[in-house]
Amino acid sequence: MKQIAINALVDIGCLITFIPSVISGLVLYLVLPSGGGRGSGWELFLDIPRSQWVVMHDNSSLVFAALIIIHLLLHWKFFRHINRYFTRDTTSNAQSEGGQ
Numbered sequence: 001m002k003q004i005a006i007n008a009l010v011d012i013g014c015l016i017t018f019i020p021s022v023i024s025g026l027v028l029y030l031v032l033p034s035g036g037g038r039g040s041g042w043e044l045f046l047d048i049p050r051s052q053w054v055v056m057h058d059n060s061s062l063v064f065a066a067l068i069i070i071h072l073l074l075h076w077k078f079f080r081h082i083n084r085y086f087t088r089d090t091t092s093n094a095q096s097e098g099g100q
Helices: 003-031 034-039 050-074 076-080 082-098
Strands: none
Touching (some): 003 050, 076 082
């Protein structure tokens, strides 16, 4: 499989796992906080119990974190040489300005 295809699959996987992680995190924070705070007294949201929201959040977040680590490893060469990308633009701009 080509490198670009692997990158695309990992990035799509990141997006797919990020969305349920954010939604379940917001539900747990705003609607179903631990301890039943804010006086809501709700134990269900969209007919899903809080415990299931926690499991969904934990699982999607763990898969998302694993995919982010894979993403960083796939781009390790870029991160290792990132200073070259910044200094290359600076030197090429200085040379073009000096030649004019």
